[in-house]
Amino acid sequence: xxxxxxxxxxxxxxxxxxxxxxxxxxxxxxxxxxxxxxxxxxxxxxxxxxxxxxxxxxxxxxxxxxxxxxxxxxxxxxxxxxxxxxxxxxxxxxxxxxxxxxxxxxxxxxxxxxxxxxxxxxxxxxxxxxxxxxxxxxxxxxxxxxxxxxxxxxxxxxxxxxxxxxxxxxxxxxxxxxxx
Numbered sequence: 302x303x304x305x306x307x308x309x310x311x312x313x314x315x316x317x318x319x320x321x322x323x324x325x326x327x328x329x330x331x332x333x334x335x336x337x338x339x340x341x342x343x344x345x346x347x348x349x350x351x352x353x354x355x356x357x358x359x360x361x362x363x364x365x366x367x368x369x370x371x372x373x374x375x376x377x378x379x380x381x382x383x384x385x386x387x388x389x390x391x392x393x394x395x396x397x398x399x400x401x402x403x404x405x406x407x408x409x410x411x412x413x414x415x416x417x418x419x420x421x422x423x424x425x426x427x428x429x430x431x432x433x434x435x436x437x438x439x440x441x442x443x444x445x446x447x448x449x450x451x452x453x454x455x456x457x458x459x460x461x462x463x464x465x466x467x468x469x470x471x472x473x474x475x476x477x478x479x480x481x
Contacts, residue, residue: 310327310349311324311349311352311353313352313356313357313360317354317356317378317379317382318382320353320354320356321333321353321354321379321382321383322382324350324353324383325383330383330384330385331385333353333379333383334379334380334383334384334385334387334388335387336350336376337354337376337377337379337380337383337388338376338380338387338388338391339376340354340372340373340375340376340379341373341376341377341391341392341394341395341403342391343372343373345372346372346376348363351363351372351375353379354372354375354376354378354379355371355372355375358371359371359375369400370398370399370400370402370403373395373398373400373403374400374402374403374406377392377395377403377406377407377410378406378409378410380392380410380414381409381410381413384414389414389416392407392410392411392414392416392418393407393411393416393418393421395407395410396408396411396418396421396422396425397421401428401429401430401432401433404425404428404430404433404436405430405432405433405436408422408425408433408436408437408439408440409436409440411440411443411444412439412440412442412443412444415443415444416444417444418440418444419441419444419445419446419448419449422437422440422441422444422445422449423437423441423449423452425437426438426441426452426453426455426456431459431461431463431464432463434456434459434461434464434467435461435463435464435466435467435468436467437467438453438456438464438467438468438470438471438472439467439470439471439474440471441453441471441475442470442471442472442473442474442475443474445471445475446475446479447475447476447479449475450472450475450476453468453471453472454468454472456468457469457472
């Protein structure tokens, strides 16, 4: 067991933001970001870290449930609560992850951290998964410019209501921001 792997040190009753804050206090935010990026890249970061980022759901994986995309998703989500600019490339890479949940979460991190990923977000406007299309449109509302409005405008006629809402919200946000 490494110095960063004490599963008993994690209070699973805490919400994710509080678990990440406690882990950052204990190990340093830079370590948390580095390990989150490592999860995004598909690496094993030990029991404690998996419990920190995945909470009670991570226990299922530790007990033998299929890993699937969960560690990558949780690593991406952790970057909503701990950050260093060194994680930006990993977040951009997560935008093209094979798992739609990881792509969706990466759009949230892009918006929260205001990363330059407009080109990748525009590509996600045609993603096969409606939740990813909606999330990409909302993220463009935060980091996009009027140049992306045309690409987003076709989504207001999408068959999925959440995609239509996301597109309208994204376009409205860009227009409001650029009107200032």
